[in-house]
Amino acid sequence: MKSYPSLTRITEADIDEIALGAAVLGTGGGGDPHIGALMAKRLIRLHGPVRVIGVNDLADDDIVPPVGAIGSPSVVIERPMADDELTRALAVLEEHTGRRPTVVMPIEVGGGNSMVPIAAAAVSGLPILDGDAMGRAFPENQMVTFHLAGYEPGPVVMVDHLGNDVVIHAIGGARSERIARAVTVEMGGSATAIDYVHMGAVVRECAIPGTLSLARHIGRILLDRDADPSHCTPVDRLCEALGAFRLFDGKVADLQREVRGGFTRGVAHLAGLGADKGGTLRLDFQNEMLLARVDDRPVAVTPDLIAVLDLVTGRPITTETLRYGARVTVIGLPAHSWWRTERGLETAGPAYFGYDVPWTPVEELARQARPASQEENA
Amino acid sequence: MNQTYRLGIDVGGTNTDAALLDVDGQVVKAVKVPTTEPTADGVINAIDRVVSLAGIDPGTIRYAMLGTTHCTNAIVERRGLSPVGVLRLAAPSTTSVPPLEGWPEDLRAVIGKHAYVVGGGYEVDGRLLSPLDEDAVRSACRAMKGEVEAVAVVGVYSSLREDQEQRAAEIVIEELGVPVSLSARIGALGLLERENATVLNAALMKTLRSMAEGFLRALEARGITAKPYFGQNDGTLMQLSYALEFPVLTIGCGPTNSIRGAAHLSGLRDALVVDIGGTTTDVGVLVDGFPRQSATASVIGGIRTNFRMPDILSVGLGGGTRVRDREGEVVLGPDSVGYRLTSEALVFGGSVLTATDVALLMGGATIDGVAPPETDRVVGARAWEAIRELLEETIDRMKPSAAPVPVILVGGGSIVAPEELAGVSELIRPEHFGAANAVGAALGDVAGQSEKVATGVDRRAAREEVAADAVHRACLAGADPSTVEVTSIEELPMAYSDAHSVQIRATAVGRLA
Numbered sequence: 001m002k003s004y005p006s007l008t009r010i011t012e013a014d015i016d017e018i019a020l021g022a023a024v025l026g027t028g029g030g031g032d033p034h035i036g037a038l039m040a041k042r043l044i045r046l047h048g049p050v051r052v053i054g055v056n057d058l059a060d061d062d063i064v065p066p067v068g069a070i071g072s073p074s075v076v077i078e079r080p081m082a083d084d085e086l087t088r089a090l091a092v093l094e095e096h097t098g099r100r101p102t103v104v105m106p107i108e109v110g111g112g113n114s115m116v117p118i119a120a121a122a123v124s125g126l127p128i129l130d131g132d133a134m135g136r137a138f139p140e141n142q143m144v145t146f147h148l149a150g151y152e153p154g155p156v157v158m159v160d161h162l163g164n165d166v167v168i169h170a171i172g173g174a175r176s177e178r179i180a181r182a183v184t185v186e187m188g189g190s191a192t193a194i195d196y197v198h199m200g201a202v203v204r205e206c207a208i209p210g211t212l213s214l215a216r217h218i219g220r221i222l223l224d225r226d227a228d229p230s231h232c233t234p235v236d237r238l239c240e241a242l243g244a245f246r247l248f249d250g251k252v253a254d255l256q257r258e259v260r261g262g263f264t265r266g267v268a269h270l271a272g273l274g275a276d277k278g279g280t281l282r283l284d285f286q287n288e289m290l291l292a293r294v295d296d297r298p299v300a301v302t303p304d305l306i307a308v309l310d311l312v313t314g315r316p317i318t319t320e321t322l323r324y325g326a327r328v329t330v331i332g333l334p335a336h337s338w339w340r341t342e343r344g345l346e347t348a349g350p351a352y353f354g355y356d357v358p359w360t361p362v363e364e365l366a367r368q369a370r371p372a373s374q375e376e377n378a
Numbered sequence: 379m380n381q382t383y384r385l386g387i388d389v390g391g392t393n394t395d396a397a398l399l400d401v402d403g404q405v406v407k408a409v410k411v412p413t414t415e416p417t418a419d420g421v422i423n424a425i426d427r428v429v430s431l432a433g434i435d436p437g438t439i440r441y442a443m444l445g446t447t448h449c450t451n452a453i454v455e456r457r458g459l460s461p462v463g464v465l466r467l468a469a470p471s472t473t474s475v476p477p478l479e480g481w482p483e484d485l486r487a488v489i490g491k492h493a494y495v496v497g498g499g500y501e502v503d504g505r506l507l508s509p510l511d512e513d514a515v516r517s518a519c520r521a522m523k524g525e526v527e528a529v530a531v532v533g534v535y536s537s538l539r540e541d542q543e544q545r546a547a548e549i550v551i552e553e554l555g556v557p558v559s560l561s562a563r564i565g566a567l568g569l570l571e572r573e574n575a576t577v578l579n580a581a582l583m584k585t586l587r588s589m590a591e592g593f594l595r596a597l598e599a600r601g602i603t604a605k606p607y608f609g610q611n612d613g614t615l616m617q618l619s620y621a622l623e624f625p626v627l628t629i630g631c632g633p634t635n636s637i638r639g640a641a642h643l644s645g646l647r648d649a650l651v652v653d654i655g656g657t658t659t660d661v662g663v664l665v666d667g668f669p670r671q672s673a674t675a676s677v678i679g680g681i682r683t684n685f686r687m688p689d690i691l692s693v694g695l696g697g698g699t700r701v702r703d704r705e706g707e708v709v710l711g712p713d714s715v716g717y718r719l720t721s722e723a724l725v726f727g728g729s730v731l732t733a734t735d736v737a738l739l740m741g742g743a744t745i746d747g748v749a750p751p752e753t754d755r756v757v758g759a760r761a762w763e764a765i766r767e768l769l770e771e772t773i774d775r776m777k778p779s780a781a782p783v784p785v786i787l788v789g790g791g792s793i794v795a796p797e798e799l800a801g802v803s804e805l806i807r808p809e810h811f812g813a814a815n816a817v818g819a820a821l822g823d824v825a826g827q828s829e830k831v832a833t834g835v836d837r838r839a840a841r842e843e844v845a846a847d848a849v850h851r852a853c854l855a856g857a858d859p860s861t862v863e864v865t866s867i868e869e870l871p872m873a874y875s876d877a878h879s880v881q882i883r884a885t886a887v888g889r890l891a
Contacts, residue, residue, distance in 0.1 A: 034570075034682070035475055035570065038475045038479050038480045038570070039474045039475050041480070042474075042475070042476075042479055072502075074567065074881075075502050077567065077568045077569065077570075077571075078502070078534060078535060078567050078568060078569050079468070079471055079472055079499070079501075079502070079507075079534050079535070079569065080471075080472045080474050080475045080569065080570070081471070081472075081474045082470050082471050082472065082473050082474060083473035083474050084473075085474065086474075119474070161470065161471035161472070161507075162470060162471070162507075162508075163470065188501040188502060188503075188505075188507070189501070189502040189503075251778070312775055
């Protein structure tokens with residue numbers, strides 16, 4: 001990947017760019033950042049810009065709560081959070097632990113949870129960390145780098161839109177996830193949550209650095225109105241800047257979606273367009289896009305990132321808005337090295353999601369798929 | 379049985395078109411006259427011309443359909459909109475994004491400052507979020523009294539239960555006596571998009587009412603006793619009472635009517651429709667006789683709404699598009715001389731090189747009584763090539779596949795299109811191509827849509843209930859109950875909430891009663 005500029009502060013004008021990039025990193029899940037973006041813009045307008053600090057600038061004794069929404073994106077779009085939810089969540093944490101938070105961070109940069117911590121930073125006056133614990137979006141609470149490094153979620157603070165709050169002390173990440181999910185259902189399907197609160201030293205070790213800046217960078221590329229459209233498409237520009245692999249161009253020819261175990265699970269079949277004409281891509285998703293296979297051969301496998309973009313505009317498409325007939329490009333991106341470890345693959349690899357395929361790095365699959373003659377052009 | 383007719387009228391920003399169709403759907407006559415302000419005079423002119431050219435008795439017109447971009451233009455141009463009070467039934471929830479958040483300032487200024495979040499709403503599983511705070515509704519009404527002309531009432535999860543919205547509307551009518559628009563009747567899940575659509579709907583009620591009254595006066599003045607209908611986004615019709623309640627449903631009918639009209643005039647059911655007007659070219663896709671719908675949230679006048687609109691790609695090429703020579707490179711538009719074409723284009727004795735001039739010079743197009751313009755043929759050839767490239771690229775972007783497709787050319791500016799285009803299997807210029815909008819308006823069936831979140835385990839019963847409601851709504855819109863069919867039922871599962879929650883959406887369509 002080519003280098004990109006780092007954010008030092010976030011103003012109202014940055015929000016739409018970050019939100020768009022976050023939707024790409026959401027790999028089809030994580031919820032549409034639109035509502036979170038409206039919320040963040042309003043709070044920045046009321047309280048001023050948000051200061052951004054890099055992962056390496058954290059002090060050992062910083063207290064860094066990741067703030068996010070937990071629950072169903074489809075509830076969030078019908079019932080956005082109450083105005084005081086974020087400040088209540090931070091207050092409950094402080095009251096419970098007796099320590100005052102100093103920096104907020106995103107737990108997942110993908111989707112709507114990129115925006116919630118920016119809003120929390122704006123309303124609390126705290127700086128935000130340019131880094132997160134996923135580098136993408138994932139559906140379960142323990143799918144974070146803290147868990148991969150062996151840290152526990154600690155007390156989980158949950159507050160709802162009516163003024164209720166719950167603090168969970170669980171015996172481990174997986175239990176914490178199950179209890180939090182049950183509380184979320186009781187709280188009406190969506191709530192504000194803080195978990196994996198750690199000291200600066202731990203966050204320096206675990207956070208994936210630069211991911212908010214990366215989201216902004218992606219958003220800028222897709223929104224670039226000065227780019228010459230006849231030269232290369234937004235998708236081409238994005239692939240070049242990120243070192244992403246353009247896996248397949250196609251049209252959604254068949255789409256099945258169902259609920260199983262609390263997830264939007266499904267399969268989409270894409271009929272190839274252009275250079276991919278005649279081929280078929282099968283896309284498996286569970287809130288996020290998790291597995292892409294071209295004619296039965298895997299081309300990208302979780303935890304590597306799979307994003308579905310509009311063929312013309314490059315705008316990301318979520319698993320909930322994917323429609324029959326949509327013309328899309330599927331791109332693949334290497335996951336952060338945290339996910340490519342044994343524990344990373346155990347936590348969020350294909351087997352965990354019930355797919356009987358081995359994990360192979362997306363760049364390796366791309367090399368295998370490409371005839372030798374094209375390799376020099378790649 | 380005596381011959382009867384359908385009259386389709388399209389009131390656009392520049393022209394008002396009228397088309398007269400017989401019972402078999404054949405176009406008897408089509409005419410074009412300038413749009414007037416107020417619009418009723420233009421409508422009367424169009425009716426007079428089409429009736430006299432066809433030589434029929436106005437009493438034999440059985441249905442009169444009006445398609446209009448009037449409401450769309452009102453939103454885009456921020457004119458003729460009513461100030462609206464907004465009552466969101468949701469407190470203490472949802473307050474992180476208050477009503478009208480993210481609206482452009484100029485539109486917000488028109489709508490006014492009366493937006494309130496009061497106690498109310500339901501949860502995703504149908505539990506009460508909060509009881510309706512009737513006192514808060516009343517005090518909000520008193521605060522907005524005299525400063526709003528309509529009220530939008532929007533309850534969280536009102537698609538599950540709309541009783542709170544109905545009760546709030548009763549109070550508003552008691553306190554203020556102004557029209558009320560309920561979000562549960564407007565549509566889908568997604569509070570902000572539904573709220574935006576409900577507010578726009580309320581803001582357009584007066585606009586549509588005055589337009590409808592003009593239309594009715596025009597019909598009455600000419601002794602036409604036909605039942606009046608209004609075109610809506612999906613290419614189907616609604617009757618007067620329904621249109622007055624849901625004016626916002628007209629905002630996508632312009633391109634829809636053009637695509638449906640093109641389908642009818644050409645006899646094709648699958649094709650691209652290229653509608654070239656004076657300033658822009660709109661390319662839409664005809665799939666099995668209906669416009670392909672856009673997959674993304676539709677944005678109108680800077681406002682995100684939840685309407686399914688036809689998937690249209692617009693580019694700046696029309697009959698009046700200015701052609702400039704910049705040091706050997708030809709640039710098309712994006713500006714246009716618009717309705718001044720017949721005075722400003724070279725070919726009409728003006729001084730501006732337009733796309734129409736280029737077509738006459740290079741493309742072999744002709745206009746009766748006009749000779750091709752005298753201008754630089756090198757520039758002309760380059761401009762002709764630029765027009766071809768722009769059209770070919772636009773068509774390619776909208777094509778469902780790489781295979782060549784038939785293209786139906788309609789619209790007053792369509793003479794600027796070359797006879798042969800790459801990627802096009804057949805280029806069809808149907809008769810009456812200039813009035814495709816009015817023809818499309820005249821064709822409509824009537825539809826009803828319904829949507830519910832089903833939280834029980836009995837999904838089949840829920841599907842049947844939603845389908846029955848869609849049929850009921852189609853009949854309300856004027857369909858003959860014996861012809862109504864459910865045309866689609868979609869289910870969208872809802873993650874996390876609970877395993878049995880699904881969103882079910884049904885559409886029913888029938889012929890006019």
